[in-house]
Amino acid sequence: MSLTAKVASPLALVSLEECLEGRRSRRDFCREPLDEDVLYWLCWAGQGITDREGLRTAPSAGGIHPLELYVVAPSSVFHYDTRGDRLEVVMRGDRRPALCTAAFSQDIVGLSAATIVIAAVEGRMDPRYGARARRYELIEAGHVAQNMLLAATALGLCAAPVGALDDVAVRDVLELPEAYLPLYLVAAGRSTPSR
Numbered sequence: 001m002s003l004t005a006k007v008a009s010p011l012a013l014v015s016l017e018e019c020l021e022g023r024r025s026r027r028d029f030c031r032e033p034l035d036e037d038v039l040y041w042l043c044w045a046g047q048g049i050t051d052r053e054g055l056r057t058a059p060s061a062g063g064i065h066p067l068e069l070y071v072v073a074p075s076s077v078f079h080y081d082t083r084g085d086r087l088e089v090v091m092r093g094d095r096r097p098a099l100c101t102a103a104f105s106q107d108i109v110g111l112s113a114a115t116i117v118i119a120a121v122e123g124r125m126d127p128r129y130g131a132r133a134r135r136y137e138l139i140e141a142g143h144v145a146q147n148m149l150l151a152a153t154a155l156g157l158c159a160a161p162v163g164a165l166d167d168v169a170v171r172d173v174l175e176l177p178e179a180y181l182p183l184y185l186v187a188a189g190r191s192t193p194s195r
């Protein structure tokens with residue numbers, strides 16, 4: 001998506017102050033699927049490229065960007081292709097039940113319409129930062145998650161971060177290579193309609 005197209009962003013309709021005030025970890029999801037463009041905007045908020053040098057919505061030590069985003073949705077698992085600024089299907093089928101198991105069977109993951117997995121690619125930062133790379137990956141996952149949580153608020157979604165997960169089990173669910181380590185999840189969905 002071009003920078004011009006971003007003018008029509010649904011994220012532009014709500015002030016930053018409203019998003020900061022309104023952000024809450026909410027778990028009262030319904031399973032109604034989220035449209036792909038909603039999932040796209042969440043990922044763009046987390047990792048979208050916002051300048052010609054390739055820098056992004058979230059800061060990264062040395063501008064290295066060690067993180068990748070995967071969206072586990074009912075029909076498919078998507079990867080956010082940052083350079084192409086699009087979601088690409090990497091697996092077909094509903095991996096949400098398996099992801100829920102890998103997150104210690106937390107309802108928040110089981111009941112979400114979609115959960116975004118933030119994974120670090122180990123090795124990207126190591127040449128420059130050595131052992132400190134692990135710390136930076138964790139800090140950066142927090143930046144990315146907060147961006148997505150604020151975007152979810154702007155989009156009127158329920159969302160919450162999830163840190164309790166079996167990293168290796170999540171990696172297996174997504175069939176990621178060994179160098180990829182899932183760090184943090186953001187579960188999202190529309191709120192349950194009030195009766």
Ligand SMILES: Cc1cc2nc3c(=O)[nH]c(=O)nc-3n(C[C@H](O)[C@H](O)[C@H](O)COP(=O)(O)O)c2cc1C
Nearest residue numbers: 023024025026027103106108160161162163164165
């Ligand atoms: C690092 C971290 C890990 C978390 N892990 C989980 C989790 O595994 N499951 C969950 O339901 N909520 C999780 N949360 C959400 C917290 O429970 C929530 O942020 C806290 O209750 C404060 O509420 P608030 O986010 O609405 O301000 C996590 C939050 C953080 C920052």
